[in-house]
Amino acid sequence: MGMTAAEKIIAAHAGKETVKPGELVKAKVDLILGNDITAPVAIREFKKIGLNKVFDPERIVLVPDHFTPNKDIASAEQAKIMKEFAREQGITHYYEVGRMGIEHALLPELGLTLPGEIIIGADSHTCTYGALGALATGIGSTDMAAAMALGETWFKVPSTIKFVYQGELNPWVSGKDLILYTIGQIGVDGALYQSMEFTGPVIRALSMDSRLAMCNMAIEAGAKAGIIEPDEITYAYLEGRAQREYRGLFSDGDAIYAQEIEFNVSEIEPQVAFPHLPENTRGISEVGEVPLDQVVIGSCTNGRLEDLRIAAELLKGKKVHPHIRLIVIPGTQKIYQQAMKEGLLDIFIEAEAAVSTPTCGPCLGGHMGVLAKGERALATTNRNFVGRMGHPESEVYLCNPAVAAASAVTGKISAPEEVL
Amino acid sequence: MTILNGKAWKFGDDVDTDVIIPARHLSTSDPDELAKHCMEDADPQFFNKISKGDIMVARKNFGCGSSREHAPLAIKYAGISCVIADSFARIFYRNSINIGLPILESPEAAESISEGDLITVDLEKGLIKNETKGEKYYSAPFPEFMQEIISAGGLINYVKDRLSEKP
Numbered sequence: 257m258g259m260t261a262a263e264k265i266i267a268a269h270a271g272k273e274t275v276k277p278g279e280l281v282k283a284k285v286d287l288i289l290g291n292d293i294t295a296p297v298a299i300r301e302f303k304k305i306g307l308n309k310v311f312d313p314e315r316i317v318l319v320p321d322h323f324t325p326n327k328d329i330a331s332a333e334q335a336k337i338m339k340e341f342a343r344e345q346g347i348t349h350y351y352e353v354g355r356m357g358i359e360h361a362l363l364p365e366l367g368l369t370l371p372g373e374i375i376i377g378a379d380s381h382t383c384t385y386g387a388l389g390a391l392a393t394g395i396g397s398t399d400m401a402a403a404m405a406l407g408e409t410w411f412k413v414p415s416t417i418k419f420v421y422q423g424e425l426n427p428w429v430s431g432k433d434l435i436l437y438t439i440g441q442i443g444v445d446g447a448l449y450q451s452m453e454f455t456g457p458v459i460r461a462l463s464m465d466s467r468l469a470m471c472n473m474a475i476e477a478g479a480k481a482g483i484i485e486p487d488e489i490t491y492a493y494l495e496g497r498a499q500r501e502y503r504g505l506f507s508d509g510d511a512i513y514a515q516e517i518e519f520n521v522s523e524i525e526p527q528v529a530f531p532h533l534p535e536n537t538r539g540i541s542e543v544g545e546v547p548l549d550q551v552v553i554g555s556c557t558n559g560r561l562e563d564l565r566i567a568a569e570l571l572k573g574k575k576v577h578p579h580i581r582l583i584v585i586p587g588t589q590k591i592y593q594q595a596m597k598e599g600l601l602d603i604f605i606e607a608e609a610a611v612s613t614p615t616c617g618p619c620l621g622g623h624m625g626v627l628a629k630g631e632r633a634l635a636t637t638n639r640n641f642v643g644r645m646g647h648p649e650s651e652v653y654l655c656n657p658a659v660a661a662a663s664a665v666t667g668k669i670s671a672p673e674e675v676l
Numbered sequence: 677m678t679i680l681n682g683k684a685w686k687f688g689d690d691v692d693t694d695v696i697i698p699a700r701h702l703s704t705s706d707p708d709e710l711a712k713h714c715m716e717d718a719d720p721q722f723f724n725k726i727s728k729g730d731i732m733v734a735r736k737n738f739g740c741g742s743s744r745e746h747a748p749l750a751i752k753y754a755g756i757s758c759v760i761a762d763s764f765a766r767i768f769y770r771n772s773i774n775i776g777l778p779i780l781e782s783p784e785a786a787e788s789i790s791e792g793d794l795i796t797v798d799l800e801k802g803l804i805k806n807e808t809k810g811e812k813y814y815s816a817p818f819p820e821f822m823q824e825i826i827s828a829g830g831l832i833n834y835v836k837d838r839l840s841e842k843p
Contacts, residue, residue: 280821297705297745304832305839323703330703380743380767396745396771402835410821444690445737449766478737480766533690620699620742641694641741648698648717 258508260416261485262451265391265505269374270411277415277514284408285315286390286500287368289377290400291359291616292320296337297397298378302404310345311407317349317368317377318342319359322616327623357588357614360384360472360556364464365588367497371486371504376400376409381556381638383474387467388494389486389504391451394475414451414480415514416507417442421458423522428672430566431466432558432636432656434458435473436527437519440537448478450514453507458521459484464493465562472557473638476534528634528669529654532642540659540671547579550633551664552645553657554585554612555619558636561591563657568600570661570675571607577667582609583618583625609664621646634669636660678799680757680778685726686791687718687734692741693768697750699742710746711753728755731797733789735761739768745775752777758797760804760815762786773822774831780804785813 259267259274267275269283290298295318302310310316318338323331342350349368356362360381363369371389375382378400385392395409403409419438434454439446452474459467467484474482484490486504494502528543530536553559553567564586576582584604586592592614595601604611618625619637627633627646633653635645640652655663658672665675694717701713715722732751738761739747748771751759759772762783772779778799785804789795793808802815818826828834 280819293699293702294743294745300705301832305835307839322699328703334703334705378743378745380741382743394743394767396743396767396774398745398774398831399770402774402831405835405839412819444740445763445765448737448763475741475767478740478765620694622699622702626700639692639694639741641692643698643717644694646700 257512258510260453260507260511260513261389261505262391262416262481262483263413265372265374266411266413268505275413277413279413280410281413282408282410283374285376285403286373287315287317287375288400288403289317289359289363289379289382291322291379292324292331292335292338293322294378294397294400296334298400298404299337299341301398301401305401305405307405310404313346314348316347316404317363318347319351319356319362320353321356321358321614322620323622324615325353325613355589358556358559358616361559361587361591364388364468365590367494367499370498370500370502371490372502376403380475381472383479383482384468384472384556386471386474386481386483387464388490389484391481391483393480412449414449416451416453417447418453418455418513418516420456420516420518421521422456422518423458423520425458425521426525428526428658429521429524430656431462431470433524433527434521435470436529436534436537436654437524439473439477439534440527442477444476444533444535445478447474450479451481451483452477452479454482454484460487463562464489465560468560469557473534476638526656526659526671528659529640531640531651531653534640534654543669546653546669548634548663548668549579549631550581550583550625550627551660552583552618552625552633552635552637553660554587555616555637557638558657559585559587559591561594563636564591564595564600567657567661568603570658570672571665572603574607574665574675576608576664579667580664582664583612584609585612585617586614588614618645620644634660634663680729680731680797680799682730682757682795683727684731684733684789684791684793684795686789687732689735690737690740691734693739693744693747694741696739696747697744702744702746705746707749707753710750714750714754723754726755729757730755731795732756732759733786735786736763738764740765743767745771748772748775748777760785773825776830780815782813782815788813
């Protein structure tokens with residue numbers, strides 16, 4: 257009987273020939289990630305174990321990205337705990353402000369997340385790395401502490417739902433729209449405890465940035481992981497970038513899926529998720545009149561170069577609507593620099609947008625764009641829960657970078673075509 | 677034998693971790709400080725209203741969203757003895773087991789229990805008794821491996837035990 261790619265990856269790391277959905281296994285991990293919010297708790301728990309050294313200082317990545325550059329004294333103290341631990345343990349992959357990026361933009365860019373690997377991170381959007389054919393999943397701080405000690409963790413082998421995307425993409429439709437549409441169809445617990453395998457001709461032609469955006473939001477359907485089998489696009493992306501040897505794993509022809517769902521993408525237009533759940537999606541033509549106070553383009557979902565290029569294409573020669581604050585946040589220092597070289601930052605600044613150093617900041621209502629009571633934001637981020645970007649009576653709508661850029665110009669949620 | 681007793685506080689579907697503990701409070705990881713803000717965006721008085729041992733009851737996908745362990749920590753240190761729901765989001769589920777917050781999946785209990793009902797829970801048996809309504813519900817028992825983590829008193833103690841077994 258065949259296995260899915262996710263099952264094969266888990267089996268290979270558990271030292272088993274085969275695994276079945278539902279089975280509990282202990283598996284070796286290739287990489288462990290933590291940030292300035294989750295790592296301090298993990299470090300506290302790690303110290304309780306009583307070990308002096310982590311299992312491998314080259315397999316742990318620590319990125320201060322959530323409340324950094326430090327927003328206040330309390331968050332500075334948290335970041336300091338992580339910095340000191342990194343020095344004390346000789347952690348190779350610690351990325352200080354100025355060298356960092358939003359973790360899920362940074363790690364793939366550095367070639368640290370590879371096909372066939374198991375990557376766990378104390379951040380729910382760790383599932384992003386499935387775009388490279390890894391089995392990557394979010395865990396909590398105590399799980400991170402235990403994994404830093406043992407180099408392994410336990411998994412319940414997830415069953416897999418196969419999503420097949422057919423047809424031709426409409427203009428301005430990106431990976432973000434495919435995943436929002438998918439979540440709208442199956443719900444925020446539609447893949448609870450399961451793995452989502454994205455495949456079909458549309459995925460095979462999708463850029464790496466769009467694939468990363470898709471897998472990033474698998475967690476918003478409750479999934480343990482989102483995965484795209486590696487192909488030429490993956491290998492081209494990894495060329496000169498991969499920091500370790502790797503071996504991609506693929507689903508067998510006779511693999512057993514919990515479900516197979518096919519979508520005709522020709523029917524999908526740019527999507528907008530209404531408050532307060534990512535499943536509340538509507539096509540852009542169904543949105544109606546939604547005036548805005550703030551637009552955010554960035555985050556681990558859509559802060560990559562492709563996203564900034566699309567936003568710049570729509571903002572070129574235009575001004576942000578007088579009622580709108582537009583905040584653009586490149587995902588990493590490298591993306592920031594490349595955007596500068598390509599003149600994208602000029603376009604943003606000419607349009608009267610604020611451009612920030614990489615940070616998760618506004619996405620989780622941390623800093624750099626927190627909403628007041630009654631304010632409404634449109635964001636290329638991943639969550640629109642109550643109070644996510646600030647006051648509990650503020651609102652967040654989710655969309656792709658094209659819709660965000662167009663809406664920043666019109667002052668209300670708008671289709672990209674409206675500003676062309 | 678672990679028996680929990682308390683009054684039920686009822687919530688709906690998809691209670692997310694940003695509601696359980698908003699990110700604006702994550703610049704600390706002090707559990708007692710986090711506890712004061714538990715559920716405040718759903719009910720600003722929640723922490724002041726509950727009594728030690730009370731039980732949270734919610735519907736599907738409780739704890740969805742972020743991986744922040746601050747969420748089950750806030751609930752535990754607010755004095756909630758147990759969470760009962762139709763289903764839990766997976767990271768919240770792991771985190772709760774790891775830090776020793778008892779959680780029980782029982783769609784039947786989650787549907788029948790009303791706010792204010794007096795509830796007794798026998799964790800070992802997975803038995804939930806509704807003293808107010810005179811009803812009994814059962815939750816599925818934990819897999820053996822998770823039971824080991826729970827009996828060790830959480831994942832950190834479990835890891836300690838494992839490391840001390842190594843030669």
